[in-house]
Amino acid sequence: MAERVDLLLRDVRIATLEPGIGKGALGVLERGALAARDGKVLWVGPEAELPAFAAAKVLTLDGRWVMPGxxxxxxxxxxxxxxxxxxxxxxxxxxxxxxxxxxxxxxxxxxxxxxxxxxxxxxxxxxxxxxxxxxxxxxxxxxxxxxxxxxxxxxxxxxxxxxxxxxxxxxxxxxxxxxxxxxxxxxxxxxxxxxxxxxxxxxxxxxxxxxxxxxxxxxxxxxxxxxxxxxxxxxxxxxxxxxxxxxxxxxxxxxxxxxxxxxxxxxxxxxxxxxxxxxxxxxxxxxxxxxxxxxxxxxxxxxxxxxxxxxxxxxxxxxxxxxxxxxxxxxxxxxxxxxxxxxxxxxxxxxxxxxxxxxLGRAERIGTLLPGKDCDLAIFDIEKPAELAYRIGFNPLHGVVRGGRVRRAA
CATH class of the missing domain: 3.20.20.140 (Metal-dependent hydrolases)
Known part of the structure; x- marks a missing residue:
């Protein structure tokens, strides 16, 4: 039987901020997936390696970028x-x-x-x-x-x-x-x-x-x-x-x-x-x-x-x-x-x-996307992470996940 999860993100580019998970200093997964349960990240990695999860909610994000909140x-x-x-x-x-x-x-x-x-x-x-x-x-x-x-x-x-x-x-x-x-x-x-x-x-x-x-x-x-x-x-x-x-x-x-x-x-x-x-x-x-x-x-x-x-x-x-x-x-x-x-x-x-x-003394809970950490995520409609610092007066936010709950941008 597939393992139950509350939230599953698919078809996303992920900056895990963990160099050991993904490429470079930002820990980039070009085609990744992420699963969360009980407000915590349960699994993150390449979508090709995604386990069989039974998800209460699935977000297919069409290649948008996901990174820690x-x-x-x-x-x-x-x-x-x-x-x-x-x-x-x-x-x-x-x-x-x-x-x-x-x-x-x-x-x-x-x-x-x-x-x-x-x-x-x-x-x-x-x-x-x-x-x-x-x-x-x-x-x-x-x-x-x-x-x-x-x-x-x-x-x-x-x-x-x-x-x-x-x-x-x-x-x-x-x-x-x-x-x-x-x-x-x-x-x-x-x-x-x-x-x-x-x-x-x-x-x-x-x-x-x-x-x-x-x-x-x-x-x-x-x-x-x-x-x-x-x-x-x-x-x-x-x-x-x-x-x-x-x-x-x-x-x-x-x-x-x-x-x-x-x-x-x-x-x-x-x-x-x-x-x-x-x-x-x-x-x-x-x-x-x-x-x-x-x-x-x-x-x-x-x-x-x-x-x-x-x-x-x-x-x-x-x-x-x-x-x-x-x-x-x-x-x-x-x-x-x-x-x-x-x-x-x-x-x-x-x-x-x-x-x-x-x-803030909270590195064990937030700031990177690792299993066991709080599922606080920001989803951006950008082509590359550098756009977040490059643009002036432009907000590319698509949505937010806070504690595993989806909160869309206003």
Missing amino acids: LIDCHTHLVHGGTRAGEWEMRLKGASYEEVARAGGGILATVKATRAASEAELVAAALKRLDALLAEGVTTVEVKSGYGLNAADEAKMLRAAARLGAMRDVAIVRSFLGAHALPPEAAGDRAGYIREVCEVQLPRIVEEGLAEAVDGFCETIAFSPDEIARVFDAARAHGLAVRLHAEQLSDQGGAALAAGYGALSADHLEYLSQDGIAAMKRAGTVAVLLPGAFYFLGETQKPPVAKLRQAGVPMAVATDCNPGTSPMTSLLLAMNMAATLFRLTPEETIIGVTCAAAKA
């Missing part, structure tokens, strides 16, 4: 308000100080986020999330960091959880209390870091609101010593860590993060060779965020060639946020990573699948 591994999706006004000011020549005096900057988003209800945050974030889902994204990381007190950081993370309940997507939550100094701290940096470690983080842990702790290590944010205190607290609570590092200057944040076994170090425009070596030793993923680089008009690029030479995995993400990367297209982030940072098209695909999964 895309992963946006760095976003600030939940926030209140917009900062279009300060963007206009900057375009007209206003300095950072002038923008700040006019009420702009990160604290403007903090004010708007604190004023918004949880329901209002959810409603606003859903619009941004839907744009990502429409491109084949099946997993999204969402950070807090615009509350900067225990109640509002928790509110942001609860809103993020509700997104996952309202849409067919996996939401990964990160606590980013060490994002900026709130106005009520009145310059007391040590006191605020103490609050993050002793008040905010314990509440987040008690309510089960995050699985990782993030921070912003920069001259305009927090020093390596201050971030180390936050990471010590995260370690004491058994949470993973990741870090915004070396975006505007080399503060040694990447090496610090790697020393704590960080899942990722993100931005990295000013990453040093010592930082690269530390990340390689620790297995820390480099998350590249070309949207912020573009939006801020930066000129210092991440050392992609050196990261490539060292064998440090490179992920690509939108960094969706209101101040420096108001972008809700992971496909556009892939194009930017290729055109601005000179990643190859293959590297951009790896960057939004298996490398992104590793950056």
Whole structure:
């Protein structure tokens, strides 16, 4: 008797992202098939070797491409308000100080986020999330960091959880209390870091609101010593860590993060060779965020060639946020990573699948198509995978399979 499966895909070209299954770095099967049961990949391989399955649902895809569901591994999706006004000011020549005096900057988003209800945050974030889902994204990381007190950081993370309940997507939550100094701290940096470690983080842990702790290590944010205190607290609570590092200057944040076994170090425009070596030793993923680089008009690029030479995995993400990367297209982030940072098209695909999964600590579940992994798939109407990074403003998504359930593109 034929083995029962819930879903069978036939006549497809598959990028498994497993070089051992298929050809090249993307693990390509030119004429492949895939079977799923109970939300997991059961079998994947050449269609000529397809076992006799009794499938509840069969999709014949006429040579379309199937690959792991895309992963946006760095976003600030939940926030209140917009900062279009300060963007206009900057375009007209206003300095950072002038923008700040006019009420702009990160604290403007903090004010708007604190004023918004949880329901209002959810409603606003859903619009941004839907744009990502429409491109084949099946997993999204969402950070807090615009509350900067225990109640509002928790509110942001609860809103993020509700997104996952309202849409067919996996939401990964990160606590980013060490994002900026709130106005009520009145310059007391040590006191605020103490609050993050002793008040905010314990509440987040008690309510089960995050699985990782993030921070912003920069001259305009927090020093390596201050971030180390936050990471010590995260370690004491058994949470993973990741870090915004070396975006505007080399503060040694990447090496610090790697020393704590960080899942990722993100931005990295000013990453040093010592930082690269530390990340390689620790297995820390480099998350590249070309949207912020573009939006801020930066000129210092991440050392992609050196990261490539060292064998440090490179992920690509939108960094969706209101101040420096108001972008809700992971496909556009892939194009930017290729055109601005000179990643190859293959590297951009790896960057939004298996490398992104590793950056979230979920490589055992998602990011590649192997038996036993979650059956999260994106189906694209393209002739070759490079088209995903090549086109601008074009969405070739044909459909999505999430947890073995077929979800067509909108």
